[in-house]
Amino acid sequence: MxxxxxxxxxxxxxxxxxxxxxxxxxxxxxxxxCGVLGSASDAAPTGGPATPSASPTPTQRAATSQNQARVLKRLKFSPKTFACRPEVEVTVSGTWGTYGPRTAVSRGRAAKLALRNTTGRGAPVTARAFVFTPSRKMHVAYTKLNGSRWGIVGYPGSFRPRASTARRGVYTVVWVIGTGRDSAFVSCDGFVVR
CATH class of the missing domain: 1.20.5 (Single alpha-helices involved in coiled-coils or other helix-helix interfaces)
Structure with a gap:
């Protein structure tokens, strides 16, 4: 036995x-x-290195706008892995690339953030960047994506309510395209302020 x-x-x-x-x-x-990330060969909006967005993988759907808001508020960026947790599924087509600082931003300085769809075609689309501060306060900025061109925003200058980089820590950047019920999560990224 x-x-x-x-x-x-x-x-x-x-x-x-x-x-x-x-x-x-x-x-x-x-x-x-599925090609949801930009590639290292993508041209960055200001000549700096383009960085792939933090890996969204199909584990959690952000379907309804109410559910989406709850899920997106819980996202947190890790500068060690360049990934956000919890993982959220991208439910729209496209090859999404983000741009953001990969070295620490000094307190009081601006961070340039950008999003693009490298396969973008058709009518321009509104994109929103939500930045969650280390204390989880939320700020939002809008930009237009036209084709495969970068939509660029500056943190804190482009964001409302009034924002700043006075606090040290990890800032999470959540990108959403569309507005209202037609909005959809496309990427999560972030940066560090020292």
Missing amino acids: DALRGSRRGRTGRLRRTVIPAVAIALLAPTAA
Whole structure:
């Protein structure tokens, strides 16, 4: 009996070692293939490096505008991983790239933030950048995306209510396109103030 148990454990262990990596690959493949991130070769809005948006992966839907607001308020940017948590699914088509400081911004200085759809075609669309301060106060700015051109905003100057970079810490940037019921999450990014 013990011999059978031992062999079952052995098979289960081998099965886990084989199945778990296969499942992980299957889960990651659609994320890489769907093209929701900009690429490093994207031209940045001011000649600086373009950075891919923090990885949104399909784990949490931001469907209704009320539900979307609750989910987006919980997003937090990690400067160590350049990712936001919790992960939120992008429900609109496009290849979205963000631009933001990848080195710390000095207190009192401005941060240039930008969004674009590298495959953008058609009519211009309104984009909103929500910045959540380290104390979780929310500020918003609007920009227009036209084709694949960058929509650029400056934090704190473009944002309402009046904002500042006086407080040290991590600032989370959440990008949404459209307005009202037609709005949709497209990216989460952030920056650090020292």
